[in-house]
Amino acid sequence: MMKSLISAAALAAIGLGAASAQTIAVTNGRVVTNSDAGIVESGSVLIRDGVIVAAGANVSIPDGVETVDANGGWITPGIFHPHTQLGLIEVALESSTSDASAPGASFTAAIDVADGFNPAGGHIPDSRRRGITRFAVFPSTGSGVIGGRGALANSSGQPDSIFDDRTFLYVDLSQSGASTAGGSRNAAWAYLRAAFEDARFYPGRFMSHHEGDAINRFDAASLVSAVRGEIPIVLQVERASDIRRALRFAQQHPSARFILAGAAESWMVADEIAAAGIPVIMDPLRNLPASFDVLAARLDAPARLHAAGVQTAYTTISADLYFNPRLITQHAGNAVAHGASWEDAFRAITLTPAEIYGVGDRYGALADGYAGDVVIWDGDPLEVMSAPVAVIIDGVSQSMISRQSRLAERYAERVPDGQYGYRH
Numbered sequence: 539m540m541k542s543l544i545s546a547a548a549l550a551a552i553g554l555g556a557a558s559a560q561t562i563a564v565t566n567g568r569v570v571t572n573s574d575a576g577i578v579e580s581g582s583v584l585i586r587d588g589v590i591v592a593a594g595a596n597v598s599i600p601d602g603v604e605t606v607d608a609n610g611g612w613i614t615p616g617i618f619h620p621h622t623q624l625g626l627i628e629v630a631l632e633s634s635t636s637d638a639s640a641p642g643a644s645f646t647a648a649i650d651v652a653d654g655f656n657p658a659g660g661h662i663p664d665s666r667r668r669g670i671t672r673f674a675v676f677p678s679t680g681s682g683v684i685g686g687r688g689a690l691a692n693s694s695g696q697p698d699s700i701f702d703d704r705t706f707l708y709v710d711l712s713q714s715g716a717s718t719a720g721g722s723r724n725a726a727w728a729y730l731r732a733a734f735e736d737a738r739f740y741p742g743r744f745m746s747h748h749e750g751d752a753i754n755r756f757d758a759a760s761l762v763s764a765v766r767g768e769i770p771i772v773l774q775v776e777r778a779s780d781i782r783r784a785l786r787f788a789q790q791h792p793s794a795r796f797i798l799a800g801a802a803e804s805w806m807v808a809d810e811i812a813a814a815g816i817p818v819i820m821d822p823l824r825n826l827p828a829s830f831d832v833l834a835a836r837l838d839a840p841a842r843l844h845a846a847g848v849q850t851a852y853t854t855i856s857a858d859l860y861f862n863p864r865l866i867t868q869h870a871g872n873a874v875a876h877g878a879s880w881e882d883a884f885r886a887i888t889l890t891p892a893e894i895y896g897v898g899d900r901y902g903a904l905a906d907g908y909a910g911d912v913v914i915w916d917g918d919p920l921e922v923m924s925a926p927v928a929v930i931i932d933g934v935s936q937s938m939i940s941r942q943s944r945l946a947e948r949y950a951e952r953v954p955d956g957q958y959g960y961r962h
Contacts, residue, residue, distance in 0.1 A: 560587075560604060560933065561584070561585065561586045561587075561600070561603040561604065562584075562585045562603065562604050562605075562606065562910070562930065562933060562935070563582060563583070563584050563585075563597075563599045563600075563603050563604070563605045563606070564582060564583045564584075564585075564605075564606045564608060564613055564912055564914060564930070565582040565597075565599065565605055565606065565607055565608065566580065566582070566607050566608050566609060566610060567580075567581065567582075567608030567609075567610065567611050567612060567613035567914065568580070568581075568610075568611070568612045568613065569581035569582070569583060569593060569594060569613045569614075569904060570612065570613070570614040570615070570884065570904070571593055571594065571903060571904045571905060572615055572884075572885060572888055572889045572902060572903035572904065572905075573593075573903050573904070573905040575593070575594045575905070578593075578594045578595050580595065581593070581594050581595045581597065581613070582594075582595075582597040582599065582613075583597070583613055583904050583912055584597050584598075584599065584603075585910035585912065585930065585933040586933070587933065588909065588910050588932040588933035588934070589907065589908070589909060589910055589933065590904060590905060590906060590907065590908045590909070590910055590912075591906060592906060593904040593905055593906070606914065606928060608914045611914055611915055611916050611917070611927065612914070612915040612916075612917065612918065612919060612924075613904070613912060613913075613914055613915075614669075614884075614888070614904070614912070614913050614915065614919055615888045615889070615901070615902050615903055615904050615908070615911060615912070615913070616669065616670070616671025616672060616888070616901075616911035616912065616913050616929070616930075616931065617668075617669045617670045617671060617672075617866060617867065617887050617888060617913070617919075618670075618671070618672040618673065618887065618888050618889075618891040618892050618901055618902050619665070619670050619672070619673040619674065619853070619854070619863045619866050619887070619891070620673075620674050620819050620851045620852075620853060620891035620894060620895070621674055621676060621799060621819050621851075621853035621854075621855065621859060622665075622673045622674060622675060622676065622854075622859050622860065622863040623638050623675065623676055623678070623859045623860040624659055624661055624662050624665060624673055624675065624691070624693075624859075624860060624863060625655040625656045625657060625659035625661075625662060625675060625691065625699075626638045626651060626654060626655060626656075626659075626675060626677075626860065627860035627861075628659065628660055628661075630860065637651075637653075637654030637655075637656075638651075638654075638676075638677060638678040638860075639677060639678035639679060639680040639685070640680040640681070641680040641681055642680070642681070643680055643681055644681070644754070645686075645754075645756060645757055646680070646681060646682045646684040646685070646686065646733075646753060646757050647684050647686060647687070647707060647733070647737075647753065647757040647758075647760040647761040647764070648686070648756045648757045648759070648760040649677055649680070649685070649686030649687065650686060650687050650689075650703065650704060651675045651676070651677045651686060651687065651688050651689050652675075652689045652700050652703040652704070655675055655689065655691065655699075655700060657691070657694075657695050657696060657697060657698075657699035657700070658695055660941055661860060661861045661863075662693050662695055663693075663695060663937070663939065663940035663941065664861075664864055664940040664941070664942050664943075665693055665863050665864045666693035666694070666695075666929055666931075666936055666937075666940075667926060667929065667936075667937075667938045667939070667940055667943065668864035668865075668867070668925070668926065669867065669913045669915070669919060669926040669929060670693050670863060670864065670866070671692060671693055671911040671913070671929065671931050672690065672691070672692050672693070672891075672892070672901050672902075672911065673690070673691055673692075673693065673863060674688055674689070674690055674691075674705070674706075674891070674895060675688055675689045675690070675691055675700075676688050676708055676772075676859065677708055678710075679708075679710045679714070679715060679718050680718075681718075682718060682719070682729060682752075682753075683709055683710050683711060683715040683718055683719050683726045683729055683730060684707070684708070684709050684730070684733060684753075684757070684761075685708040685709065685710060686707070686708060687703075687704045687705070687706065687707055687708070687760065687769070688705055688706050688707075688708055688772070689702060689703040689704065689705055690702040690703075690705050690895060690897065692911075692931050692932070693931065693936075694931045694932070694934070694936060702895070702897065704763070704769065705769060705895055705896075706764075706769050706770045706771065706772050706797070706895065707761070707764040707769060707770075707771045707772065708771075708772050708774070708799075709730060709771060709772065709773050709774065710726075710774040711723065711726050711727065711730070711773055711774060711775050711780060711783075711784065712774045712775055712776045712777075712780065712800060712831055713776070713829060713830065713831045714774075715774060723780065723783075727783065727787075729752050730787075732750075732751040732752035732753075733750075733751075733752040733753045733757070733758075733761060734761075734765055734791065735750075735751060735752075736750030736751055736752055736753050736757075736758045736761070737753075737758045737761035737762050737764070737765045738765055740755075740758040740759060740761075740762055741755075741758075741759070743758070744758065764794060765791070765793070765794055766793055766794070767793045767794050767795045769795075770795040770796060770797050770894075770895070770896075771794055771795065771796050771797070772796075772797045772798075772799050772819070773796055773797070773798055773799065774799045774800050775798055775799075775800060775801060776800045776801065776802045776803060776829075776831035776832050777802075777803050777831055777832075778803040778804075778806040778807050778834065781798060781801060781803065781804055781807050781810075781811065782807060782810065784796065784798060784816075785807075785810055785811065785814050785816070788814060788816060789814075796816050797816065797817050797818075797819060797894055798811070798816055798817070798818045798819070798820075799818075799819045799820075799853070800819075800820065800821075800831075800855065801818045801819070801820045802820065802821075802824050802831065802832035802834070802835040802839070803832065803833075803834045803835065804818050804820060804839065804843060804848070805834075805836065805838075805839040805842040805843060806834060808842055808843050808845075808846035808848055809846050811843075811846070811848050812846045812847040812848045815849075817848070817849040817850070817851065817890075817894045818843060818848050818849070818850050818851070819850075819851045819852070819853050819891075819894070820839065820840065820843070820850065820851075820852065820853065821852065821853050821854060821855045821856045821869060822837065822839070822840045822852055822869045822870065822872050822873035822876070822878075822883075823837075823854075823856045823857070823869050823872055824839075824855070824856045825837045828856075837872065837875075837876040838876045838877045840852065840873040840876070840877075840878045840882075840883070840886070841873065841876060841877030841878040842877075844878055844879070844882045849890060849893070849894065850882075850886055850890065851886050851887070851890045851891040851894055852866060852869055852870050852873065852883070852886045852887050853866070853869075854866050854869055857869070866887050867887065867919050867920055867924075868920075868922050870883040870884065870886060870887050870920050871883070871920035871921060871922060873886070874920060880920065883920060884919070884920065885902075888902040888903070889901075889902030889903050890902070909931075909932055910930060910931070910932055910933035910934075911930065911931050911932065912929075912930040913926045913928070913929050913930070914926065914927050914928040914929075915927065926938070
């Protein structure tokens with residue numbers, strides 16, 4: 539009943555799919571600010587021209603502005619998923635619907651996911667109505683361990699959804715990366731070291747020919763920004779031994795910036811990761827020895843990483859990255875169930891991902907100057923039975939309809955057998 543009351547009030551107040559940003563006040567809710575203001579039990583958020591201008595208790599609401607009454611629900615920043623393939627894949631087993639990888643291409647670092655990203659991807663609306671407002675788009679590896687450059691996007695479905703492209707470089711040095719490199723981790727690391735050298739000496743190494751030791755001229759030119767630390771390098775690693783190898787590689791290349799993804803056994807080397815100051819993107823639900831890469835995965839790994847001081851964000855790699863990013867709040871709730879604090883877990887799916895990608899001053903918090911990304915929930919967002927009732931991106935209220943919601947409505951209505959031969 540509580541959910542339906544909030545839904546009716548919120549949807550009646552803001553409508554569906556408003557055309558442009560305006561002044562919106564979200565009132566009467568438990569405000570999770572992700573700022574020094576903490577959690578405000580009865581507060582409001584005021585958004586003007588797509589940007590938050592006030593959040594917390596005693597917010598002055600101007601006369602005549604559009605107001606959304608949260609009716610005692612939760613008001614939070616939008617969820618920021620740090621690791622998805624939304625907009626790149628529609629059906630994984632149908633290759634014509636996937637632009638995540640290019641195993642037949644001659645390019646690696648030069649591949650840019652923004653070229654294949656579809657803001658109208660069918661799984662984006664369902665992620666949006668589950669509270670995801672921002673997400674990172676990852677390539678998969680194709681012809682080498684370097685997958686290409688990823689981007690950051692919002693879930694509005696608008697043509698300009700990508701708000702930061704060529705944001706990071708993705709490199710797979712896990713078991714799958716070893717396979718791509720020719721069959722061993724030794725070859726994968728040798729390839730990466732050679733590619734780094736090609737980029738370090740670009741363009742001089744390529745003055746008289748097109749090919750370097752590992753990559754061609756075009757890839758080397760694209761890799762330069764990562765080698766110089768202008769964009770971070772996301773290393774997919776799982777085993778503790780691989781993580782230690784990655785930490786040593788980072789020490790040898792102090793100008794570059796690194797992020798560890800996957801990292802199932804990262805809890806075993808948490809203190810070393812914390813000392814290196816390298817962020818981790820990991821899945822709180824991984825606890826089975828699904829491969830020899832993740833034999834030591836365990837459910838309290840997030841709690842151990844937080845306790846060690848590792849900057850940790852959560853992903854949904856065990857569920858999927860192209861149609862199940864929507865489950866990220868459940869994964870965060872599972873981290874809380876196994877020892878992480880609620881505050882650390884919620885931060886790991888909002889502000890921390892934004893900070894990892896260098897946009898933590900614009901997204902992931904409800905504070906003056908942050909983007910107007912606000913979600914109203916009917917309860918605790920990390921509780922599996924809670925759900926968003928309204929989503930706002932850049933101050934624009936969003937549609938809560940997806941293909942899945944339409945299907946649910948279509949088949950929820952039961953009619954007597956034989957009454958219809960067909961129906962649209």
